[in-house]
Amino acid sequence: MTHFFKDKLGEGGYGSVFKGQLPNGGAMVAVKILNENKGNGDDFINEMASISKTFHVNLVTYLGYCVDGGRRALIYEFMPRGSLEKYIYFNKSVQEQSRLGLTVLYNIAIGLQYLHGGCPTRIIHLDIKPSNILVGHDYIPKISDFGLAKLCAASKSTVSLEGTRGTPGYMAPELQSGGVSRKADVYSYGKMLLEMAGGRKIFDVETEIYYPPWIYDRLVSNENLELYGITTPEEEQTARKMIVVGLWCVQTDPAVRPQMSEVVQMLKGSLETLPIPSRPASI
Incomplete structure (x- = not known):
């Protein structure tokens, strides 16, 4: 999805965000990879619990999540003009x-x-x-x-x-x-x-x-x-x-x-x- 994390969009205290694409030539997305050494996963649960309860034109659209062992990712719509x-x-x-x-x-x-x-x-x-x-x-x-x-x-x-x-x-x-x-x-x-x-x-x-x-x-x-x-x-x-x-x-x-x-x-x-x-x- 992220093409081996080659296209980094940004970085913060809780993780890094990469540009990705959904399978089979799907839409471009932003993939937020949360740092494994930050807390016990509370940040992941907190963000998912917050954003999954919302839907508004002025909030970034949450598309899903992925968990692989200790690695956790949140998938959002891609915003092409940045911040x-x-x-x-x-x-x-x-x-x-x-x-x-x-x-x-x-x-x-x-x-x-x-x-x-x-x-x-x-x-x-x-x-x-x-x-x-x-x-x-x-x-x-x-x-x-x-x-x-x-x-x-x-x-x-x-x-x-x-x-x-x-x-x-x-x-x-x-x-x-x-x-x-x-x-x-x-x-x-x-x-x-x-x-x-x-x-x-x-x-x-x-x-x-x-x-x-x-x-x-x-x-x-x-x-x-x-x-x-x-x-x-x-x-x-x-x-x-x-x-x-x-x-x-x-x-x-x-x-x-x-x-x-x-x-x-x-x-x-x-x-x-x-x-x-x-x-x-x-x-």
């Missing part, structure tokens, strides 16, 4: 960035809204970031990599965690405490939204600028936002709306952050109706 990470930073073409703008972020929000309340069992993803958003031929984004996800019963507002989960830079601050809600995904989504609006990473190693408070100060003082790839007043208005919504999402207190259903409505609405939230905490 969102390839498109959102300033050194990429303006054409690609404009194509992957507000519509893409809106669709990702719709996918998260489904995970948090629309699927049979609520799911908290816990690792939302650009590299875990895959892009298809038609530029429809799909949330992927459910290895860290937690199932959350409808009767519960929070779930307990053993150990820290997520990616530094996108992790909600409450993940350090061991109990989280769906608002942790809102926080990560907000970080990604801010990156996409500004065309820059949340933390610039060279300048040591932490983007959320930096862009907040410029927004409230009406300074130049230094947005990359913005060529028209309409595009600037859209970017400003993305920034305001993103700043709401990255509030330190989870209770202040909007639900994903509210984020969807904020993205659909006009900039004039959005109040500016409190200044986010510095790094």
Whole structure:
């Protein structure tokens, strides 16, 4: 299926992903091989349990699994354009960035809204970031990599965690405490939204600028936002709306952050109706 694992698509803490093809000239697929030295198989069971309960246009489609001794693999649809990470930073073409703008972020929000309340069992993803958003031929984004996800019963507002989960830079601050809600995904989504609006990473190693408070100060003082790839007043208005919504999402207190259903409505609405939230905490 994977032609001896020759075409590697990516790698993460829980395994590597290879390009493959179903037998007899079938469809192209992505095969995630989980690391044998990571845990006792809980990551495999966790991801399979999470993704197998879902079906949505903005979630990567799970096709099946394979177990051979200690080796475990998950089979997903193949996303030919790779991850969102390839498109959102300033050194990429303006054409690609404009194509992957507000519509893409809106669709990702719709996918998260489904995970948090629309699927049979609520799911908290816990690792939302650009590299875990895959892009298809038609530029429809799909949330992927459910290895860290937690199932959350409808009767519960929070779930307990053993150990820290997520990616530094996108992790909600409450993940350090061991109990989280769906608002942790809102926080990560907000970080990604801010990156996409500004065309820059949340933390610039060279300048040591932490983007959320930096862009907040410029927004409230009406300074130049230094947005990359913005060529028209309409595009600037859209970017400003993305920034305001993103700043709401990255509030330190989870209770202040909007639900994903509210984020969807904020993205659909006009900039004039959005109040500016409190200044986010510095790094």
